[in-house]
Amino acid sequence: MKAIVLKGFGGVEVLHPAEIAVPEIGADEVLVQTRSISINPVDIKTRSGKALSQRLKDFDPIILGWDIAGIVSAVGSNVTEFSKGDEVFGMVNFPGHGKAYAEYVAAPASHLALKPKNIGFQQAAVSTLAALTAWEGLVDHLKIKKGDRLLVHAAAGGVGHFVVQLAKHLGAYVIGTASAKNKSFVLGLGADEFVDYTLGPLEQSIGSIDKVFDNMGGENIDASFKVMKPGASILSIPSGKNDGVEEKAAAAGFSGYKMLVSSNGQNQAKIGSLLEAGYIRPHISNRYSLEQMAEAHLQIETGRTVGKLAIDI
């Protein structure tokens, strides 16, 4: 099968097309013939020798990627929930060795869900890591509820664009930040207010925030404190840029959280129901082939991607 393997860590030159054996599956796994996959900033960080690179460095070959949608071509002896021919999607083995940049992926059945019939493989593939992060962050950590005033930093990005839609579905009042060119995109997702972060301090335009979903980290954490209500909460997700958020928030009278999303077929099935009902709709700004993976990585590296990227297999 065709795959993209990593030869060392570094720039996009370490991504190499290769012909390798179709993976064998264990008793609890499903073999998925991928039709579309997606990528995230963690792919780029890992390729460059950060993020999950330490966990993956001793595998040979290393195959990046976690987000898949495709067709079940074989099931392990213990698998009862899927059959050959089922259309499935999910985030496979995160945070571990997902091996998604390939024509076939061996996935634990517990990491997958049935793909909604009314969406394509591309839409399903992009509604995995980023959508699961939005779900886990809003539901498990921020415990979002009707009427909460939620601030979303980087509302136009992969995670942010799901956070806006999901939070609106859960009844929150949503304020999204992005640069001016993404104003209509963010409002089109359902956000109640838009803030152009380039125009000056947040407190000049907003206040009384109950909850913050921070996709940027760094100085956004301190900036958020200035617009949060006493006792409000902030979840900051970019690893390496959210150090100390719990302690800093506590010192300022708030609750601070970090998280690392993990593969979860049950949550993936909930995302599937929301996609099927049309409550959330992924936005795909660019499509690539497997051979164009380096181009896709360079696009994510710009930090300017709108919504998600899909890789057609």
Ligand SMILES: NC(=O)c1ccc[n+]([C@@H]2O[C@H](COP(=O)([O-])OP(=O)(O)OC[C@H]3O[C@@H](n4cnc5c(N)ncnc54)[C@H](OP(=O)(O)O)[C@@H]3O)[C@@H](O)[C@H]2O)c1
């Ligand atoms: N902990 C976890 O479990 C977890 C899970 C998923 C992702 N993450 C991390 O979360 C971060 C976001 O991921 P992502 O997939 O959403 O990234 P992404 O899709 O690459 O984000 C791109 C977006 O960021 C916006 N942006 C850039 N600078 C900004 C700023 N200063 N203020 C507001 N928006 C800004 C851009 O909008 P403009 O062009 O308009 O600026 C662009 O639309 C990454 O660091 C990722 O690794 C962590």
